Amino acid sequence: MKTEIKRGAVIGSGAMGHGITQLLAMAGYEVKMIDVNEEILSKAKEKIKWSLSKFAEKRRIRQEDADAAFSRINTTTNYEEATKDIDLAIEATPENMEIKKKVFSTLDSLAPPHTILASNTSTLSITEMGNATKRPDKVAGMHFFNPPQMMALIEVIKGEATSQETIDTLVELAKKLGKIPIVVKKDVRGFIVNRILGIVFNEAFWAYSRGEATKEGIDASAKYTGGFPMGWFELADFIGLDIATEVGRILYRTYGERFKLCTEIVEPLIKARKFGNKTGNGFYDWTKGRPRIPFNLLEEYDVDRSWAVAVNEAAWLIHDGAANPKDIDTGMKLGTFWPSGPCEYGDKTGLDIIMNKLKELHDKYSMEMYKPCPLLEDYVAKGWIGKKAERGFYQ
Numbered sequence: 001m002k003t004e005i006k007r008g009a010v011i012g013s014g015a016m017g018h019g020i021t022q023l024l025a026m027a028g029y030e031v032k033m034i035d036v037n038e039e040i041l042s043k044a045k046e047k048i049k050w051s052l053s054k055f056a057e058k059r060r061i062r063q064e065d066a067d068a069a070f071s072r073i074n075t076t077t078n079y080e081e082a083t084k085d086i087d088l089a090i091e092a093t094p095e096n097m098e099i100k101k102k103v104f105s106t107l108d109s110l111a112p113p114h115t116i117l118a119s120n121t122s123t124l125s126i127t128e129m130g131n132a133t134k135r136p137d138k139v140a141g142m143h144f145f146n147p148p149q150m151m152a153l154i155e156v157i158k159g160e161a162t163s164q165e166t167i168d169t170l171v172e173l174a175k176k177l178g179k180i181p182i183v184v185k186k187d188v189r190g191f192i193v194n195r196i197l198g199i200v201f202n203e204a205f206w207a208y209s210r211g212e213a214t215k216e217g218i219d220a221s222a223k224y225t226g227g228f229p230m231g232w233f234e235l236a237d238f239i240g241l242d243i244a245t246e247v248g249r250i251l252y253r254t255y256g257e258r259f260k261l262c263t264e265i266v267e268p269l270i271k272a273r274k275f276g277n278k279t280g281n282g283f284y285d286w287t288k289g290r291p292r293i294p295f296n297l298l299e300e301y302d303v304d305r306s307w308a309v310a311v312n313e314a315a316w317l318i319h320d321g322a323a324n325p326k327d328i329d330t331g332m333k334l335g336t337f338w339p340s341g342p343c344e345y346g347d348k349t350g351l352d353i354i355m356n357k358l359k360e361l362h363d364k365y366s367m368e369m370y371k372p373c374p375l376l377e378d379y380v381a382k383g384w385i386g387k388k389a390e391r392g393f394y395q
């Protein structure tokens with residue numbers, strides 16, 4: 001049976017937590033927002049107030065609904081008071097397993113037994129957080145995208161012990177929040193979107209470090225030839241090189257050589273605390289706004305390489321039983337505004353052509369990143385090469 005959600009708590013009121021709180025309140029839920037001190041909470045509340053006024057100003061909601069949403073939000077530093085009568089908690093504390101485990105164990109000891117505990121982690125193990133509680137069946141991932149008020153996608157992640165009821169409840173909740181949920185059926189690192197982005201970043205970073213193209217050339221090719229909304233270096237800067245590198249490290253630790261990090265180009269920036277947009281500098285200078293990516297370099301890098309590794313990683317996700325083609329495609333289109341999902345792109349281009357590209361790159365560089373996934377090899381061997389054969393990732 002699905003849990004009926006009426007009241008929720010959001011733990012952590014930072015960049016993500018305050019946005020998630022606002023979303024819940026706009027959808028009619030009573031929300032308690034928890035953080036470590038009153039000052040942080042009052043800043044978060046100000047941000048919500050400002051955002052709600054923008055929604056009303058742009059006539060996306062009526063002023064009285066914005067006021068009603070705001071009145072449904074209460075803030076506190078007291079976990080006990082905040083969690084005693086909730087049906088759902090969404091944790092949005094810093095991306096650190098020790099902090100998260102502590103938060104989950106506290107929530108478990110205070111919240112009613114039926115309460116679902118969800119984490120907004122970008123990549124950490126849901127199973128591990130669940131194991132910090134006595135209700136791992138009620139612990140799941142609910143990964144919002146930044147800013148949560150605006151982005152349509154939510155990845156709902158199943159930990160090893162998460163029940164189907166918990167997943168169904170969160171999928172339904174995501175829809176009630178006006179979002180499009182995709183389900184990550186296994187607790188894989190990077191889930192769907194960050195995992196595919198991770199491999200595409202690595203490919204671009206290695207190409208740059210080998211001197212095959214400039215970062216401007218790679219970004220121009222990704223944007224103007226590939227139709228991606230941002231170049232890969234620009235996007236890494238935008239996400240934050242500290243965050244992107246941490247996700248990259250976790251992917252490397254989990255999946256080994258396939259995710260070999262190009263440390264020589266990222267580490268010096270991390271050491272100099274040049275994290276990208278938020279610090280003013282990263283691969284690019286952001287102090288005067290978004291970097292200008294020169295149009296004339298649009299052929300410097302072969303953007304089919306980005307697609308080849310993305311399609312291959314999508315095949316790995318399917319091979320591992322973590323996701324289906326439709327959810328992967330939805331994730332990349334809604335989570336990062338790709339012009340096409342990797343599975344539909346692979347089917348349209350021909351999986352045989354994608355595999356040849358991977359083999360060509362593998363022969364040239366001997367890197368695991370380019371080794372075709374067994375599922376892709378199997379499809380091609382069976383003649384399931386995509387649209388032209390009427391069977392590929394899709395039928």
Ligand SMILES: NC(=O)c1ccc[n+]([C@@H]2O[C@H](COP(=O)([O-])OP(=O)(O)OC[C@H]3O[C@@H](n4cnc5c(N)ncnc54)[C@H](O)[C@@H]3O)[C@@H](O)[C@H]2O)c1
Pocket residue numbers: 011012013014015016017034035036040091092093094095096099103120121122123143144145146
């Ligand atoms: N920022 C993004 O783009 C983004 C996108 C998707 C997911 N995430 C994930 O969301 C989570 C939060 O990220 P963020 O960017 O909002 O971080 P943030 O640093 O902006 O906010 C974290 C908040 O948690 C509070 N906090 C710390 N310890 C706490 C505790 N024990 N109890 C209550 N509050 C506590 C901090 O005071 C802070 O206000 C992370 O797991 C991150 O990976 C971030």
